[in-house]
Amino acid sequence: MILPIVAYGNPVLRTKCEDINRDYPGLDKLIADMWETMYASNGVGLAAPQINKAIRLFVVDSAQMFEASEDTAEEFDDAPGIKEVFINPQILQLNGEEWDYEEGCLSIPKIREDVSRPELVTIKYFNENFEEKTVTYSGLSARIIQHEYDHIEGKLFIDYLKPLKRKLLKSKLDDITKGKVRVDYKMSFPK
């Protein structure tokens, strides 16, 4: 089932999300719905608060970016990418040089800006079978994981922008909150 994606301005996007238990009601269905919703909106990652659930859960598919273009493997070192579910994740370490990449967010449509993030993320989490994993990710996978992890901490990529840039975006952000934006996927607007 495709779920509406919560737009910028909804307080759930500013909530520090809570861990879940393995008996969380309807977890398998929720994860399946998150994949379906992410693919329907051409996303590469989706976090639970974006579908209005303040829980520590996100999904990432960087593999589709490598499948889409052979150039991706030349540019990024994490080929063939990952398709992974992250439950109750904790970032243990951020390492490597910071690099810029133009990010966007399904909750903040039509805005893309360069964000600087460290190259490597070491993260402990449970997968969809509640198997515990600790993995160091690099490249595009590390980039998307850090973006989605921010979501479950109530943080958004625009928080990294310089105050002037943020100010220049204010009216666009206000429009998104009011639903005055054209998107080709299902969204729910706060006002």
Ligand code: NI
């Ligand atoms: Ni996002």
